[in-house]
Each structure stands twice: as C-alpha cells, then as structure tokens.
Amino acid sequence: MEEEIAVVGIGCNFPGGEGLDSFWKVLVEGRNCVTDIPEERFDTRCWFDPDGTKPGHTQTTRAALVDGFNEFDHRFFGLSEAEADCMDPQQKLLLQCSFRALEDSGTPMETASGSRTGVYIGYRCRRNPINL
Structure with missing residues (x-):
C-alpha cells in the first residue's frame, strides 16, 4: 500500500530575505x-x-548574512534564557524556520505534536576546500 505525501508549508531563511517569496525574488x-x-x-x-x-x-x-541573526524569542519555544544563550545560532534559526513552515501550512504547533506531521530540513554550508 502506497501512502501519499503532501508538502503543505514551507519556511525558509537565507541571506537576502525570509520566506519563499523573497527567495524567488532573489533568484529571479x-x-x-x-x-x-x-x-x-x-x-x-x-x-x-x-x-x-x-x-x-x-x-x-x-x-x-541572515537578517535577524540575534533575534530569538526563547520563551516562545519554551526555553530558558540560560539554555538559549548556550544554543548554537543555527539551532535557533532552525527552530524559527520550522515554526514558519508549520505556520505556512496552517498547522498550529499545538496540534503538530503527536500527529503524522514532519518538518524536513535542507541546509547548504559552503566551505573552502582544505589543501593537504
């Protein structure tokens, strides 16, 4: 039996903007x-x-650079200030982007927990090759 999969929401954050509309505008x-x-x-x-x-x-x-790099509402995600201070900034951006994907899909965070909902992440880190 094959199960159907639907992409119903997208969240993205990148240099030059936030959201799919900004992403396409930068590309175009x-x-x-x-x-x-x-x-x-x-x-x-x-x-x-x-x-x-x-x-x-x-x-x-x-x-x-990504705008809003240091803007993170730890209380919104149920984190203490001490925990948020120790987090890698990429983890904070990932939480925000995941929330935006759920929000874009019309799925409240409260109903996503325990449901058959997944947030899939794509990330590209460009690094200079190391010459050995």
Missing part, C-alpha cells in the same frame, strides 16, 4: 546577497589580514 533578480560585515556582527578591523597563513585571522570583510 540574480541578486548577490554578499555585503560588508557590520561591526556588531564581527569587527573585521581586528581580525582581517590578507595573509591566509596567519593563524587566528580572516581574509575577508564580506559575507552573505
């Missing part, structure tokens, strides 16, 4: 979402060095 316009790294994210004056062999330094002053 062919926008490059790389910007100068703001001081509140990372002080490039202290850490930048064009010499790629210098330990503890970076060779870039630009990045593709």
Whole structure:
C-alpha cells in the first residue's frame, strides 16, 4: 500500500530575505546577497589580514548574512534564557524556520505534536576546500 505525501508549508531563511517569496525574488533578480560585515556582527578591523597563513585571522570583510541573526524569542519555544544563550545560532534559526513552515501550512504547533506531521530540513554550508 502506497501512502501519499503532501508538502503543505514551507519556511525558509537565507541571506537576502525570509520566506519563499523573497527567495524567488532573489533568484529571479540574480541578486548577490554578499555585503560588508557590520561591526556588531564581527569587527573585521581586528581580525582581517590578507595573509591566509596567519593563524587566528580572516581574509575577508564580506559575507552573505541572515537578517535577524540575534533575534530569538526563547520563551516562545519554551526555553530558558540560560539554555538559549548556550544554543548554537543555527539551532535557533532552525527552530524559527520550522515554526514558519508549520505556520505556512496552517498547522498550529499545538496540534503538530503527536500527529503524522514532519518538518524536513535542507541546509547548504559552503566551505573552502582544505589543501593537504
């Protein structure tokens, strides 16, 4: 017996916007979402060095950044402030994005628990290859 699967909601967060409409707009316009790294994210004056062999330094002053990176309502997700402070920022973004997917589908979080509902994640991390 085959079971049917339906994609009924999508949540996404990426450099250049939030949500599927923003995602498509960036793609259609062919926008490059790389910007100068703001001081509140990372002080490039202290850490930048064009010499790629210098330990503890970076060779870039630009990045593709996600808006609202430090905006996380730990109480909304039932987390203590101490727990939220120890979380990896990617975990926080994942929780927010999962909630948006449920919200987009019209599925209240309260009814998702114990149901046959799944949130599937796609993530791409681009890293420079290491030359050994």
